[in-house]
Amino acid sequence: MTALLEARGISRSFGHVRALDSADFDVNPGEVVGLIGDNGAGKSTLIKALSGSLELDEGEICFEGKPVRLTTPRQANDLGIEVVYQDLALAPHLDPVQNVFLGREIARKGILGKLGFMDDKEMRRQASASFKQLGATVRSLTSPVGSMSGGQRQGIAIARAIAWADKVVILDEPTAALGVVQTKNVLESIKRVRDKGIAVVLISHSMPHVLEVCDRIHVLRLGRRVATYRGPDTSVETLVGAMTGALDTREGAA
Secondary structure, eight states: OOOSEEEEEEEEEETTEEEEEEEEEEEOTTOEEEEEOOTTSSHHHHHHHHTTSSOOSEEEEEETTEEEOOOSHHHHHHHTEEEEOTTTTOOTTSOHHHHHTTTOOOBOSTHHHHTTOBOHHHHHHHHHHHHHHHTOOOSOSSSOGGGSOHHHHHHHHHHHHHHHOSSEEEEESTTTTOOHHHHHHHHHHHHHHHHTTOEEEEEOSOHHHHHHHOSEEEEEETTEEEEEEEGGGOOHHHHHHHHHTOSOTTSSOO
């Protein structure tokens, strides 16, 4: 199978600090891939490169088997790649529908659209369908998201990404600081996204969550991918050992 999104030997330095050092990465259509590593392993730098937020010093990124040069998030968006960062990047004073369509508003048909009037009814319909499909619980479609719980805001951010992602969704610590029920909803949402044939990249420090939903798991250490494991065939102990260097990753990786 040709990887949907792939990084080959990519490097990036910030001054004297080498954040990525000939790192590799790949994810296939309809697959959940975990990206794990200790602080400073290069996870954030890698996803910024994959999402067009950071240019590379060396290496290449391929999309559907063809080399691409991603220099802006918009270029990644045009390919069907969306990112949900840990801070969610929601506008707290806007309601859920406005957040989903922020910067992508649907204009009304005819002269009213040309005059700048938006089709609020259609945007509300599409947003509601996205929330329902993901099983996201939204208290109100007209209340500002700043007044909602962390779990509700997380669901809105993921629904926004899914609404626009045709190919890949990258989730940065989506269960951080969430309660048990909220975390379960987010993990179920990830499975639903995968079942739609969309690739999911999950960055998380929670090994149990990674093992629960990931088909494969990439381990980064000191800016390089040091191991890849099949989720169903590995354990927390193995992952932690690979992350810390306590485990010899030259054997046993798949």
